Amino acid sequence: MGYFKLNFNPVTFKAQTTYGTNLTDVLMLGGYAVKDMNPVTNEASYTGIKVMGSWAELSYKKNDWEYAFLAGYSKNYGAEDDIASTDLVYARSKDIGELYRLAPRVCKKYKNLKFEFEAEYTAAAYGKLAEKAKVEDTKWIGGTRYSLGVYYFF
Structure with a gap:
């Protein structure tokens, strides 16, 4: 993981990128898959699904x-090893190959109050699991969300 922040008052730029396998514990895409299973004992060995996620913000x-x-932006890079079956993939959003989000917002502070309006567009490329838990034959599906927040600071 790498992160940085540049503050040039009144402009701030922040960015972060994360790359790894089985990053579901940090709410990212990915997980793991069975790469080999002993048919007699049902003992399995596993391989992690590689994922990269990045974001940047300018304010x-x-x-x-x-x-x-x-x-x-986030992308599923699949597993390094061959997998036993696409039915033996245990992952968050295993049918998403990549996704992105664009979100402008405006905030106004008034005394101890802060009002915030954000519009967000998120699109994901859904497809079918293939070899090495990669997602192929994707189709983009997107949606828009608007939110209004009111915060009181004391």
């Missing part, structure tokens, strides 16, 4: 206003 603050834009 601008002036007086009590903040304008920001976040972009994120």
Whole structure:
């Protein structure tokens, strides 16, 4: 994992990238798959599914206003080893090959209150599991979400 933040008042740039296998514990895509199974004892050996996730955010603050834009991307790179069967894949969103998110937002501070409006577009490439737990024959499906937040700081 790598992360950095550059602060050039009033502009701030932040970015992070993470790469690894079986990153479901940090709510990312991926998981693991059975690569070999003993038919007599049902003892199995496993291989992790490689995933990369990145995001970047650019924000601008002036007086009590903040304008920001976040972009994120994640990709399933499959397993290093051959897998025994696509039915023996244990993963979060195992049928997603890649996804991205674009999210602009605007915030206004007023005394101890903060009002925030965000629009978010997320799209994911759904497909079929193939060799090495890679996703093929994908089709993009997207959706938009709007949110309004009100925060009180004390």
